[in-house]
């Protein structure tokens with residue numbers, strides 16, 4: 001497993017993160033097995049959010065940690081807040097809501113502190129000074145070590161940085177071989193047509209410039225939760241390339257798809273959302289693959305993209 005460094009104390013984190021959004025229906029024993037499997041292949045980073053399973057995913061990991069407190073020190077645990085699911089879903093980055101959310105997260109996880117907290121989805125009504133106050137309280141009380149954002153564009157992060165004292169170490173963004181809007185405008189700069197439109201404010205380049213870790217989510221999905229593209233007949237050309245490279249590198253096609261994300265030259269992590277220990281072991285093998293530039297582009301094009 002390869003590792004990146006993150007945050008104020010350069011914590012070493014695996015480039016594969018276990019995303020725990022889909023564990024809601026698993027038993028405590030199954031979640032324990034998944035965590036043990038992750039640790040056994042060198043994965044030490046775990047991603048949650050307060051809304052996953054409406055809190056159930058955090059609760060399940062909390063029950064694992066209650067039975068197995070020895071696991072905590074081996075794990076870097078991240079969660080997110082800021083999405084409120086009530087009669088309808090909306091976003092809330094107010095000071096009181098952030099602080100209350102973290103208390104709920106810690107209670108469900110049965111731990112005293114979070115290694116990292118991300119603001120889940122941008123709140124247009126965000127007042128950065130409120131976020132700053134919340135982060136300061138959470139940091140000085142020892143409840144949260146590192147902070148970051150998710151799905152935020154550069155100007156949103158600049159707004160936050162104007163007030164927030166702690167570094168924003170992470171941006172968690174959707175990226176997969178079959179989901180690349182963030183790269184398209186970069187390839188089509190100075191050209192006519194929609195592909196040149198900069199919709200995300202060059203967020204990938206911004207994260208690199210600011211030495212932020214990019215955590216790619218849904219690395220095997222196409223569209224917005226439209227399904228897995230690996231082995232999917234809608235992506236025949238892509239799967240042909242993934243299968244060929246899987247043979248070349250002696251890993252699974254999914255591992256090649258994950259290696260594609262990790263090949264982007266930034267501090268990259270791939271958040272993998274499997275709930276199946278076997279799939280997790282396969283995914284972890286992405287970390288031993290270093291795709292060539294030509295292979296990276298071949299996958300990009302086989303996914304249906306074009307270059308000028």
Ligand SMILES: NC(=O)c1ccc[n+]([C@@H]2O[C@H](COP(=O)([O-])OP(=O)(O)OC[C@H]3O[C@@H](n4cnc5c(N)ncnc54)[C@H](OP(=O)(O)O)[C@@H]3O)[C@@H](O)[C@H]2O)c1
Pocket residue numbers: 018019020021022047048120150151172173216217218219220221228254271272273274275276279280282283
């Ligand atoms: N910040 C955000 O807004 C945001 C949004 C969505 C997700 N996330 C984070 O990203 C994580 C991953 O998201 P995701 O679950 O959509 O992404 P994913 O890793 O692309 O997809 C996981 C799904 O693919 C299936 N799968 C099938 N074959 C697989 C294989 N060989 N290896 C791995 N998975 C395989 C898994 O099923 P099995 O369980 O059967 O393997 C699971 O249903 C989440 O857990 C969450 O932590 C963040």
